[in-house]
Amino acid sequence: TSIRQNASYIMKIITVSYRLPVSIKRQKENVKITQSAGGLATAILSYSEKSKKNLTWVGVADFDKELWDNNKNNYESNFDIEPVYLEKRLNRNFYNIFSNSVLWSLFHYFPSYIEYNHEGFEAYKAANEIVAEKVNSIYEPGDIVWIHDYHFMGLAKIIREKHPDAKIGYFLHIPFPNFEIFRVLPNKVRRYLLEGVLGSNLVGFHTWDNAIHFTECVEKMLGHSHKNFIFSQDTHRTRVGSFPISIDFDKFNNAYDKPEVIKLREEIKHLYEDKKIIFSVDRLDYTKGITNRLNAFENFLINYPQWREKVVFLLVIVPSREEIRKYGERKKMIELNIARINGTLGNYKWSPVVYQYQSVDFDKLIALYTSADAALISPVRDGMNLVAKEYIAARKDLRGALILSVMAGAAKELQESLTINPFDDEQIALKLNYALTMSEEEQERRIERMQRYLKKHDVFRWATDFLNETEEIHSRDTKPVAL
Ligand code: ADQ
8 A cells, every 4th residue: 555545544634614514502401412414414424434534524603612612522423523613793794794695696696686895705704714724723734625615715725825735625515607797796806716716626516517607717807727627826736627416315215214204204195185296395595496486386376277276385495594684585575475376376275385484304304205296496596406306316106206497506417307497487387287297107217217317426426526536636736755
């Protein structure tokens, strides 16, 4: 074995994301710390075990320092947590203002939703500095740093200034917009973001479209040119590529047979036994196209009246970012739409839309996925959309139909879905009618093909591909060491 491989036993992966994959709650006398079982954490953990590297997770604490410090040793974990504590006002300007009311809205092509102010950008830079300081303080030569998402676009550059040889990967979970949209940002902001990201060895997006948008912005705004999506810089090379995120396929597929899921599914099916079920679940967000979806469903009931009383739309919305104005407004719009549809088209026996504004647990989610005759996923812009992949994976029975917006990254991979333009009511109504009358053979054929793809391209492969590629591109910069 080479020195590099042996040495890797003592190295670690430092993952940085805004949220930490733990929650800490006070329960009367006790304090309970739970590790999240989310796809990202599971996948990176699995990679760290296979590659014999430790894992340290850096993120912004949503708990008190004292609470953490007093209890952190009382829970079992297979990775280390390094919380960063941000002052309240700074965090609000960094997270709510610049990250979620500037970058999130612009990158999803909602420039009119931007609420830019100087303080927000200053807070964003300050937060990136503080987080970089934390990473720099735990970094040791040979470690690999994996930065996640739009909150930390400045980070890689700051880390590289301190550790020029660092292996750094950056992954953006949301779309990267085209040049015409990106140029809306003030000059100094654009430069900060692009140069920040270029501090990494690898920059990953969900799709090639996003990778190309980023590359074009770098070329046009910074004047760097690339060769085969590699930018050569003084200290290192940066490769830009597409790495579509995925899910833990087996977890979703196997859940079909869990006794709790079977029981819940039977309950749902019994409740709507004479009806077809349309289902959707999203975080509350204007990018998810929920108002469009409701309008389309209303048109479907008007134009295909034979479906009245024969279909129900189970609409689950998970509360999210409620403190931001645009989210509160969107919630009201959605609820008005639901009230109008149920009020004008429903009757005392039948509510067309059954609405839940709450989080549902895993078993309930699987029961809903596996009861639905159609999943209607209509984002107006979405980096990937994991709900679409989860729905397909959960259908061990090979039944159901996926109606999916072409604006979701997932539409590039889920080729057997019924694709829609989320703004085209007529087309959505047509596809709904098609989905609800689809033969079992066709359902099976489509789902089977998509499952075969997802089984191969799961989240473990995604993490492995990304981290291996980071190592690979970095190794090209490493000069041979004289022994
Ligand atoms: P999101 O915008 O959050 O993610 P999505 O990809 O659909 O969107 O992921 C949502 C996740 O939340 C799913 O895994 C889903 O199972 C889960 N979920 C559903 N109901 C829940 C509930 N009640 N409580 C808790 N969790 C629930 C962003 C981007 C996406 C991109 C992902 C991953 O906007 O485009 O796919 O990151 O990169």
